[in-house]
Each structure stands twice: as structure tokens, then as C-alpha cells.
Amino acid sequence: MYISFNNISDYGEVPYPEGYRHWAHVKTAIVGHENPFMRFRGMHHIYANDLAMKGYVSGKFPDGSVIVFDLLEIKTEPNTDIVEGERKFIDVMVKDSLRYDSTGGWGFEEFNKNSLTERNILNLSKQKCFNCHAKTKPTDFVFSAFRK
Ligand code: HEC
Known part of the structure; x- marks a missing residue:
């Protein structure tokens, strides 16, 4: 069956980045x-897997690189000023130069x-x-850049 260019299965679903809280x-x-x-x-917080860490060093991210932008609410607590609140969402970037050719x-x-499983973007990336x-x-x- 013909699949149109805009079809989600053509773009290729980005997998949930299991275990990213243990990454760099x-x-x-x-x-x-x-x-x-807003x-x-x-x-x-931004996290990168091992392949993406190579990209932060070389400036060119290899296929298989995954970077996660983990956004939390902020709140204040006595004696700590600003602390993490509830998670708002995570934004994920996965490098696959063939599959995602049209988005760099x-x-x-x-x-x-x-x-x-609840995706906010689907094929509107x-x-x-x-x-x-x-x-x-x-x-x-x-x-982002990685500081020493
Ligand atoms: C208005 C501009 C803008 C839009 C729209 C945007 N981003 Fe970003 N994104 C940024 C900026 C700026 C940073 C760097 C934040 C920092 O350095 O603390 C960033 C960081 C990231 C990172 C960490 C890697 C990096 O580039 O530093 C990921 C992953 C990411 N964004 C994914 C997404 C996804 C997925 C979407 C769509 C849902 C999105 N972004 C939409 C501006 C944007």
C-alpha cells in the first residue's frame, strides 16, 4: 500500500528513551x-547517550545519538530556594540521517x-x-554545549 510522505510511519516514530536518567x-x-x-x-536538564557525547565533543553527532530535554516545574521550599516540581514533558532528539533526512x-x-506513550508531536516535528x-x-x- 502507498504511504504518503506525511504519514507518521514514513517519518518513523522516535522511541521513548528508556533509562535516560542514567545517561551523561x-x-x-x-x-x-x-x-x-512560555x-x-x-x-x-539535558541528558545524552554515549554516541551523543561523542557528538558534543566532535561537533558532528553520529547515527544512534539520543539527547533528552527533561522539563520540570519549579517550586520553592524552605532553605533550598528553587527545587524540581512535577515533570511537564520530555523532548527527545534521535539521530538517524536517512530516516530523518528532511529534519537535519x-x-x-x-x-x-x-x-x-503519550506523544505531543507525532509528525509535526x-x-x-x-x-x-x-x-x-x-x-x-x-x-547546548557540554562543559568540562
Ligand atoms: C523556540 C525554539 C525551540 C523550539 C520550538 C524547540 N526547541 Fe529544543 N531547544 C531549544 C533551545 C534554545 C535549547 C537549548 C536549551 C539549553 O541549552 O538549556 C533546546 C534544546 C533541546 C534539546 C537538547 C539538545 C540541544 O539542542 O541542546 C532537545 C532534545 C530538544 N531541544 C528537543 C526539541 C523538540 C523535540 C522540540 C519540539 C517539540 C523542540 N526542541 C522545540 C529551542 C527550541
Whole structure:
């Protein structure tokens, strides 16, 4: 049966990144309540698998690289100022240069809250994710950097 270009099975589902909380921690940042990027408000941690760590060093991410942007609410607690709240979503990038050729070789997906199956993006990755990540073509569409 013919599958149209926009069909989700053609784009290829990005798998849930099992175990990413045990991967290398790239960085953490807080996007405050005044920030215009409303949906990214909160505290995010970025994690990378071993292949993606090679990419952070070389600037070119090999196929099989996976990077996770884990976004949590922020809240205040006595004596600790700002701490993690509930998870809002995780954003995932998976490198497969053939399958995701039309989005810089990266597959983009978002999983809602703590769900392993509830996808927020499906085949809208180009509009919702790639158009912004395209600004970082010189660093292989990745914004963050790994500090020593
Ligand atoms: C408006 C611009 C914008 C949009 C839209 C956007 N991102 Fe990002 N993304 C960023 C920025 C900026 C960072 C770096 C955050 C940091 O360094 O703390 C980032 C970081 C990431 C990272 C960590 C790797 C990296 O590039 O640093 C992943 C994974 C990610 N985004 C996935 C997604 C997914 C999936 C979507 C769509 C649901 C998406 N992004 C939409 C701007 C965007």
C-alpha cells in the first residue's frame, strides 16, 4: 500500500528513551516565569547517550545519538530556594540521517508528563521543533554545549 510522505510511519516514530536518567548530564537551566518561551518555563536538564557525547565533543553527532530535554516545574521550599516540581514533558532528539533526512537527520518527539506513550508531536516535528533547531545548523542542530 502507498504511504504518503506525511504519514507518521514514513517519518518513523522516535522511541521513548528508556533509562535516560542514567545517561551523561549535559547541563541544567531555568527558564523563568517572565520568559516569552512560555512552554519551556521551568527547570530543564539535558541528558545524552554515549554516541551523543561523542557528538558534543566532535561537533558532528553520529547515527544512534539520543539527547533528552527533561522539563520540570519549579517550586520553592524552605532553605533550598528553587527545587524540581512535577515533570511537564520530555523532548527527545534521535539521530538517524536517512530516516530523518528532511529534519537535519534528527527525529524530534515530545512525551507528555511521565508518559512513555503519550506523544505531543507525532509528525509535526518540522513545524514545532525543527524550524527553531535549524538555527543551530553549524553545531548539527544542537543548541547546548557540554562543559568540562
Ligand atoms: C523556540 C525554539 C525551540 C523550539 C520550538 C524547540 N526547541 Fe529544543 N531547544 C531549544 C533551545 C534554545 C535549547 C537549548 C536549551 C539549553 O541549552 O538549556 C533546546 C534544546 C533541546 C534539546 C537538547 C539538545 C540541544 O539542542 O541542546 C532537545 C532534545 C530538544 N531541544 C528537543 C526539541 C523538540 C523535540 C522540540 C519540539 C517539540 C523542540 N526542541 C522545540 C529551542 C527550541
